[in-house]
Amino acid sequence: MFELKKSGDKFHFVLKAANGQVILSSQMYASKASAMNGIESVKTNSGKDSMYEKKTAANGKFHFNVKATNGQIIGSSQMYASESGVSTGIESVKKNAPGASIKEVE
Numbered sequence: 158m159f160e161l162k163k164s165g166d167k168f169h170f171v172l173k174a175a176n177g178q179v180i181l182s183s184q185m186y187a188s189k190a191s192a193m194n195g196i197e198s199v200k201t202n203s204g205k206d207s208m209y210e211k212k213t214a215a216n217g218k219f220h221f222n223v224k225a226t227n228g229q230i231i232g233s234s235q236m237y238a239s240e241s242g243v244s245t246g247i248e249s250v251k252k253n254a255p256g257a258s259i260k261e262v263e
Contacts, residue, residue: 159196159259161189168192172199172232172254180249181223183232195231196259199223203254209247211240219243223250 161170168189172181181199186192202208203223210222210230218236221243225231234246 159199159254159257161192161196161259161261162263163189170196170232170259172250172257174249174253179235180246180253181232181234184230193259195225198225198231199250199254200257201255202226203251209250211243211247221247 158173159170160173161168164185167185167187168191169185170183170192171179174180183192183195186195202225208223208225210224212220212222214220214236216236218238219240219242220236221234222230223232234243234250237243237246
């Protein structure tokens, strides 16, 4: 499920797996419409390997970004202890995003 949230005058979303764990957190958007476009981009393009960018943080942990076709980062994962964790996270986005519902939360 995607949860769309308002923070101050900006919007962002998270994608949660069936167990409620957050698997992707978006960037901040200036408008609700822009955040909805970000959700639609993830839903439509999540099956494309080219959307995912695997990264290693300065502390040695691993994470990934989901990028739009224009190269802009749509969302980022949590930190993982291993590269295999990143791969599992990407597979979870691929599995959960396409059919995910959207819920607006306070």
